[in-house]
Amino acid sequence: MPVATPAVTTSPLRSATQLLFRSFPFPTEPGLRVFGNPDRTSPVFVTGNFDHTVRLVSRVLRDYDCYLLVAPTDGVNVWCASAGGHFGVDQVEAAIKLSGIDDLVDHHRLVLPRLTTPGVDPKEVRRRTGWRVVFGPIDIADLPTWLDESFPRLVSDRVTFPLRTRVEMGIGAGLWPAGLLGVPSLLIAGWKAGLAVMALSYVLSVLFAVVYPRLPTKPGLPQAIPLAAITGAIGFGAAAVLGQGLFGLIFWPVVMAGVGALVALDFPSWSPTDVCKQELLCFLYPATLAPPGFLPTVDEPACIAGCDICVKVCPKGALTLNMDSKAFLNDPDGCISCFACVQQCPVDAIS
Ligand code: SF4
Ligand code: SF4
CATH class of the missing domain: 3.30.70.20 (Alpha-Beta Plaits)
Structure with missing residues (x-):
């Protein structure tokens, strides 16, 4: 008999680390999780082994008697993993085999996250494993409603990035300008300048994330050029007001323009969009x-x-x-x- 999955716990340090380094994979152990007292008719859910996702999904599933198969998807979040070829038929098949779920239930129906639709071909899953795939809602918070009202039907759903999610993404995205421009600034202009560039990178990244849905221009250069011009001008103005010498009057506009450009170029790539494929910084998901x-x-x-x-x-x-x-x-x-x-x-x- 499978053993119940322990309560979902997390430390503030782990949450903070995953928030600050959100663009990096955070794998957790793939395999079977058991919630409540499932029987041979209980639903079987599947997700990827990105630690943050597994914790979010587990918080919802602990109110059900069910199984969760955690597929080996390289610790990448579901959408990027799916669109990037890390969460496809191979990984679903591996999750079925790793978990031994064939011996635990009589039905052969898997509930997959909606955002695995770019990568998982249900026909191929059925051909290779005998299991039928149904797709749940996009947001895990909508799972209880979907289970009550629509399961196992496919329903229309739209991806949205609410304010809280965008702020979290903005904090994670701040790492790139803070690292790529803050560290060189620290070496060139001293620790105060370096820390100031890092702090400004995070502030600008979060502000950009907040206003992002209201921006009038398309992602990419149409957003990066104006933002670089604005932040560069602010950098020059601040240097002039603070009475900086020639070095400061060149250093601050150049660095701040760079921060603005990096923030505008990187933030839209935080979903597997067409923009992502054109981004230099989106090296983690090139395929x-x-x-x-x-x-x-x-x-x-x-x-x-x-x-x-x-x-x-x-x-x-x-x-x-x-x-x-x-x-x-x-x-x-x-x-x-x-x-x-x-x-x-x-x-x-x-x-
Ligand atoms: S409506 Fe159905 S058959 Fe037609 S293109 Fe879309 S998925 Fe394919
Ligand atoms: S966003 Fe484009 S590629 Fe994706 S499902 Fe819609 S039409 Fe197809």
Whole structure:
């Protein structure tokens, strides 16, 4: 008999470390977690082995009698792992084998996180393992409602980054300008200047995260150039007001422009979007499944009229059904090239 998973605990130090270094993988042990007193009909959930995610999921699942399979996804968060090829059929198959779940339940149905849709092909999972995949909601907080009202149906869902999430991302993203410009500043201009650059990097990164949804321009250079100009001008103005010499009047605008540019270029890459693939700093997830600039094309004759799987799995609502009940891309600008529609089409009508 499986042993119940102990209570979900975490130390403030571990949480703080994972917040500050959010862009790095934090793996936890893959394998089986058991919640409550599951029987042979209990639901089986799957997630990746990013420590932060496992803790969030466990907090919700501890109110259920169920199993959780933690797949070996290199300690990367679910969406990036899935879009980057670290959370696909191989990892789901490994989770099934590692856990021995075949011997514990009579059904063969796995509930996967919605944001694994770019990487997990349900047809292939079924062919290789005999298990059927259903996708839950995007936000784990919505899981109880989905289980009560919709399980096991696929429902439309949109990815959102609420303020709290963006602030957390902003803190994590501050590491890059703080490290890449703060450390050299410390060596060139002394410890006070270095610490000031690091602190300003974090402040600017969080402020950028807060206002990000309201920015009028697209991610990338259209945001980086104006922000670099503004922060560079502020750097020059502050140096002048503080009576800095020639060195300060050159150093501060250059460094602050660099901080502004890095913040604007890096923050949008914190989701596996098309922008991410063009980012120099997004080196952790270079193997995204879709090529840069990818836009889905629907093969209308092959598309099944009335099937709306791709419409539902699109995390940005970029697809809809046309007058003939066939899928079409109604919002190309909203498409983030995540590949979910391609992966989930049952008849390969999107490429
Ligand atoms: S339309 Fe774009 S954003 Fe939507 S699922 Fe397809 S690739 Fe992803
Ligand atoms: S998932 Fe495939 S078959 Fe279904 S609506 Fe989309 S393109 Fe058509």
